[in-house]
Amino acid sequence: MSTFSSPVTVTLTGAGGQIGYALLFRIASGQLLGPDVPVRLQLLEIPAGIAGAEGAALELEDGAFPLLDSVEVTDRAARAFNGTQMALLVGSRPRGPGMERADLLAANGAIFGPQGAAINEHAASDIRVVVVGNPANTNALIAQSHAPDVPRERFTALTRLDHNRALGQLAARLTVPVRDIDGVTIWGNHSASQYPDVSHATAGGTPVRDLVDEEWLTREFIPRVANRGAEIIEVRGSSSVGSAASATIDHVHDWVNGQRSRWTSVALPSDGSYGVPDGLVSSFPAESVDGQWRIVQGLELDEFSKSRIAASVAELATEREQVQGLGLL
Ligand SMILES: NC(=O)c1ccc[n+]([C@@H]2O[C@H](COP(=O)([O-])OP(=O)(O)OC[C@H]3O[C@@H](n4cnc5c(N)ncnc54)[C@H](O)[C@@H]3O)[C@@H](O)[C@H]2O)c1
Numbered sequence: 001m002s003t004f005s006s007p008v009t010v011t012l013t014g015a016g017g018q019i020g021y022a023l024l025f026r027i028a029s030g031q032l033l034g035p036d037v038p039v040r041l042q043l044l045e046i047p048a049g050i051a052g053a054e055g056a057a058l059e060l061e062d063g064a065f066p067l068l069d070s071v072e073v074t075d076r077a078a079r080a081f082n083g084t085q086m087a088l089l090v091g092s093r094p095r096g097p098g099m100e101r102a103d104l105l106a107a108n109g110a111i112f113g114p115q116g117a118a119i120n121e122h123a124a125s126d127i128r129v130v131v132v133g134n135p136a137n138t139n140a141l142i143a144q145s146h147a148p149d150v151p152r153e154r155f156t157a158l159t160r161l162d163h164n165r166a167l168g169q170l171a172a173r174l175t176v177p178v179r180d181i182d183g184v185t186i187w188g189n190h191s192a193s194q195y196p197d198v199s200h201a202t203a204g205g206t207p208v209r210d211l212v213d214e215e216w217l218t219r220e221f222i223p224r225v226a227n228r229g230a231e232i233i234e235v236r237g238s239s240s241v242g243s244a245a246s247a248t249i250d251h252v253h254d255w256v257n258g259q260r261s262r263w264t265s266v267a268l269p270s271d272g273s274y275g276v277p278d279g280l281v282s283s284f285p286a287e288s289v290d291g292q293w294r295i296v297q298g299l300e301l302d303e304f305s306k307s308r309i310a311a312s313v314a315e316l317a318t319e320r321e322q323v324q325g326l327g328l329l
């Protein structure tokens with residue numbers, strides 16, 4: 001059930017870009033928050049992207065969406081985040097072929113401090129934030145660290161795309177529908193170091209580990225999911241758009257309305273769970289309870305899982321040091 005009284009103010013940054021365009025029409029049609037929740041859209045772009053956002057706003061008008069109360073396009077963060085309750089931070093540069101997401105740290109990191117500060121100053125008290133722009137985990141950390149008055153767990157980063165990719169790979173391998181699969185977790189960073197974990201996953205109620213061999217899991221499944229972003233860039237020539245927008249919709253929809261599965265994967269500031277250092281924005285198994293993400297506790301981890309999680313968390317700690325060195329925290 002939605003936790004909002006309507007209409008809800010939603011801010012989208014990078015609204016003139018690719019993911020922005022894929023998101024806007026799904027937000028306007030009620031897929032983000034629910035089929036009965038009217039939305040006010042506030043679109044933030046840099047001057048170079050304003051025309052794209054304005055064009056999309058014209059098309060939104062032409063869509064005559066019953067749930068869309070208003071659309072405002074601006075290049076001023078104070079205006080875009082004014083009174084916002086849901087902020088989708090997409091605006092930033094995507095990587096190209098041969099780049100790792102961490103290569104974007106300096107270029108994109110600088111965007112998220114000022115946006116975090118603007119959220120702190122102007123957003124509504126129930127603000128929730130999802131960072132999509134890469135490197136998403138550390139950008140979320142930067143934004144969160146500039147918003148001292150906002151409870152830190154309201155800042156999340158998107159690993160739902162990785163989660164969905166894992167579901168897709170398992171469904172294909174087991175020739176079952178995606179809806180039959182449950183209990184998958186993405187741990188750590190939205191990067192090649194992430195750990196897609198099926199230790200607790202089931203397909204139609206049967207443990208996935210009884211249905212696939214270890215060799216396939218370690219040599220094909222894990223690397224395929226972890227490197228899927230690069231695979232998409234190689235095949236289509238630019239980074240994922242439709243699947244990224246879809247995962248963003250899933251993330252916010254489930255945050256507000258509750259997830260359909262036992263849990264899903266969300267990157268959020270660690271409270272020390274599973275040995276992840278406090279404050280690092282790391283992906284965990286999470287369930288939405290009364291509109292708040294809670295890390296699922298008590299899952300048993302074998303030595304392989306522990307070492308894979310530790311490796312990805314070590315990368316997050318290095319990224320934190322790097323952005324500290326750049327003066328972004
Ligand atoms: N977390 C994920 O799963 C995931 C998946 C796919 C893409 N991404 C990331 O999402 C980001 C956007 O991808 P895209 O394909 O839409 O790129 P894009 O280049 O098509 O669009 C980005 C838009 O952001 C705008 N922008 C840049 N700086 C801004 C700022 N300070 N404020 C507001 N807007 C700003 C640009 O003008 C542009 O219109 C990239 O960083 C990409 O790597 C993340």
Ligand SMILES: O=C(O)C[C@H](O)C(=O)O
Binds near residue numbers: 094
């Ligand atoms: O891989 C990228 O650079 C884009 C995105 O993070 C993805 O996972 O597709």
